[in-house]
Amino acid sequence: MATATSTPTAPTGAPRSVRRHPRTACTGRRRPTVIERTVTVRGGVQLAVRDQGPADAQATVVLLHGLCLDRDSWTGQIDHLTRQWGDRLRVISYDHRGHGRSDSAPKRTYTVTQLAEDLAGVLTALRVTGPLTLAGHSMGGMVALAYLGRPPADRPVEPTGLVLAATAAGRLTERGIARLLANPATNVLCGLAAVTPHRALSLLSRPLYAALALRCDADARSTLSRLFTETSAAATTLDTAIGFLPGLRSFDQLSTLGSIRAETIVLSGGADLLTPPSHAHEMAAAIPGAAHVHLSDAGHMLLDEAAHAVTAAVSRTIATRIGARSRSVSVNHIPGQRHSQLAITA
Incomplete structure (x- = not known):
């Protein structure tokens, strides 16, 4: 059973001694207090959770980050959402197991299925009720889909909104760079992750990267190079990334899609090599x-690249559920944007 402990903090950017709700200059609305929580889930793993806004807010958004990232990847969206909605919205973001300030865990638990169970634990521990929007980027979107694929009795809250950014529901090994998951060199790397100390793993990953890169075009090699360079700088991140690869290879929630009843917005990037x-x-x-x-x-x-579009998508699911007055805002000013309108509160 998931449990939560908490430490109230001042709003972002304010002195820690400040406990009131400062008003933003542009809207005059109060910015909710941020509470840093620790939620303990299966196996005693402690997750670092940031809880912003009143528990009885009109709507709640839970933000789910991608592989090798952390809750801070949503900072831009959180800033805009809290300025826009004030204390009408509760925003919850947290680090997945093995990421950020959350505990590492046995590699056998580094699966999207386990992360979906962790999400259920967070929702239960924080006593989240609807209306709820789940917003996930990359692996975070897969976690949201895996949560929706759980039996109804294992979903403590039924989301009314769903935002899926640069993600997939399965068949990762068939498209883009993720096809490398089916490469034998990836199997070697995954096996090493289970038995090799961090420093050795970091060194051994380089020749394996070279073998994988032979099968890629120039753009894909550039992306792979950045991934290996950045993750090798933090051995724990590299260890976590490789630990999740087998689970990502077998991830499949395609059969769940037809049963989703939440208002859903899917966002994609034309230059996305990881999830085309x-x-x-x-x-x-x-x-x-x-x-x-x-x-x-x-x-x-x-x-980062389309921050406005992601924020507008989340805002539309919120406005729909709490009956807020909204106006249609075009995101066509983003280069290459397909003509689309998203509702954002005035």
Whole structure:
């Protein structure tokens, strides 16, 4: 059973001694207090959770980050959402096991299925009720889909909104750089992760990267190079990344898509080499009533490259559920953006 402990802190950017709700200059609305929590889930793993806004807010958003990232990857969206909605919205973000300030865990638990169970534990421990929007980037989107694939009795809250950014529902080994997951060199790397100390693993990953890169075009090699360079700088991140690879290879929630009833917005980047747009087309076609926003010039990091579009998508699911007055705002000013309108509160 998941449990939570908490430490109240001042709003972001304010002195720790400040406990009131300062008003933003642009809207006059109060910015909710941030509470840093620790939620203990299965196996005694402690997750670092940031809880912002009142527990009885009109709506809640839970933000799920991608592999090798952490909750801070959503900082831009959180800033805009809290300025826009004030204390009408509760925003929850946390580090997955093995990431950020959360505990590491046995490698056998580094699966999307386990992360979906962790999400259920966080929702239970924090006593989240609807309306709820789940927003996931990359692996975070897969966690949201895996949560929706759990039996109804194992879903403590039924989300009313779903935002899927640069992610997939399965068949990762068939498209983009993720096809490398089927490469024998990847099997070697995954095996090493289970038995090799961090420093040795970091050194051994370089020749394995070279072997994988032979099968890629120039753009894919550039992306792979950045991934290995950045993760080798932090051995724990590299260890975590490799630990999750087998689970990502077998991840498949395609059969879940047709049963999703949440208002769903799928976002994709035309230059995304990790989760190519074909995944988004597949999800949008299979989820009843889903909208698809395609940004042809954006890559995999939509939270940075198309921050406005992601924020607007989350805001639309919020406005729909709490009956807020909204206006249609175009995101066509983003280069390569397919014509699409997203609702954002005035």
